[in-house]
Amino acid sequence: xxxxxxxxxxxxxxxxxxxxxxxxxxxxxxxxxxxxxxxxxxxxxxxxxxxxxxxxxxxxxxxxxxxxxxxxxxxxxxxxxxxxxxxxxxxxxxxxxxxxxxxxxxxxxxxxxxxxxxxxxxxxxxxxxxxxxxxxxxxxxxxxxxxxxxxxxxxxxxxxxxxxxxxxxxxxxx
Numbered sequence: 338x339x340x341x342x343x344x345x346x347x348x349x350x351x352x353x354x355x356x357x358x359x360x361x362x363x364x365x366x367x368x369x370x371x372x373x374x375x376x377x378x379x380x381x382x383x384x385x386x387x388x389x390x391x392x393x394x395x396x397x398x399x400x401x402x403x404x405x406x407x408x409x410x411x412x413x414x415x416x417x418x419x420x421x422x423x424x425x426x427x428x429x430x431x432x433x434x435x436x437x438x439x440x441x442x443x444x445x446x447x448x449x450x451x452x453x454x455x456x457x458x459x460x461x462x463x464x465x466x467x468x469x470x471x472x473x474x475x476x477x478x479x480x481x482x483x484x485x486x487x488x489x490x491x492x493x494x495x496x497x498x499x500x501x502x503x504x505x506x507x508x509x510x511x
Contacts, residue, residue, distance in 0.1 A: 357495055365454060367482040372450035372461055379403070380431040385436050386411050386418040386493050388432065394440055395478050397418070397493055398433030400426075400461040401450075407459045412492045433463040442471035451482055451489070 380403045387396035401409040403423070411418045424432070437446050444466050451460040466475040474496070481492040 338393055342479075351474045360445060365484045366456070367459075367484055368452050369449040369462060369480075369482070370452065372448045372458075374448065376450070376458070377430060377461055379426055380411070381426060383421040383423050383424050383429045383432060384411055384418055384491070385421070385433070388436060388439050389417060392440065394442075394465070394467065394472070395493055395495055396437050396439045396465055397478065397480060398436050399491055400429050400433065400463070400464040401489075402458075402460055405459060406487050407453070407489055408487060409460055409489045410490055412490050430463070437463055437465040440465065440467065442467040444468045444475060447476075454484070 342404065377400065382401040382403055383395075384399040384401060386399070387393045398411055399411070403408070404497045421429075421432070432444060437443070445464055446463050449464070450458045451462055453459050462480060464476070464478060467477060469475055477496050479492075479494045479496055483490040483492065
């Protein structure tokens with residue numbers, strides 16, 4: 338019998354087990370979709386990420402509906418975000434809108450519904466969209482919602498971009 342066979346089999350089993358355990362531990366990513374302000378009712382916890390310095394582009398507001406089984410958490414150091422509890426929907430939306438307008442390149446905001454695995458809305462996201470001439474794209478953020486039990490881990494990262502759209506760059510810049 339070839340002595341390599343048990344090692345290969347053990348390695349395959351080990352990798353399979355680690356993959357299964359990792360996929361279970363990592364949680365499931367949630368989806369988002371378009372939303373309107375009229376559908377936002379009730380009381381919310383408002384999570385405001387960003388606003389750390391004058392040119393900060395990672396200014397995002399997450400509205401976590403209070404009284405449901407889900408709790409949103411921002412995956413960032415505590416000094417990168419603030420949490421305000423018990424806000425009526427209208428007040429939470431107004432404060433969120435003021436917050437995401439922080440950067441001077443702000444063009445408009447986009448409201449999205451965050452849905453659980455069954456498609457039920459469990460919160461809302463308000464993100465800034467910026468002028469194209471500033472960043473070369475209007476949406477400069479990756480935002481992920483990862484379900485872990487009844488916790489929704491919110492991960493916010495800035496996309497890679499080059500300042501200004503390519504049509505304004507000189508051909509010698511390549």
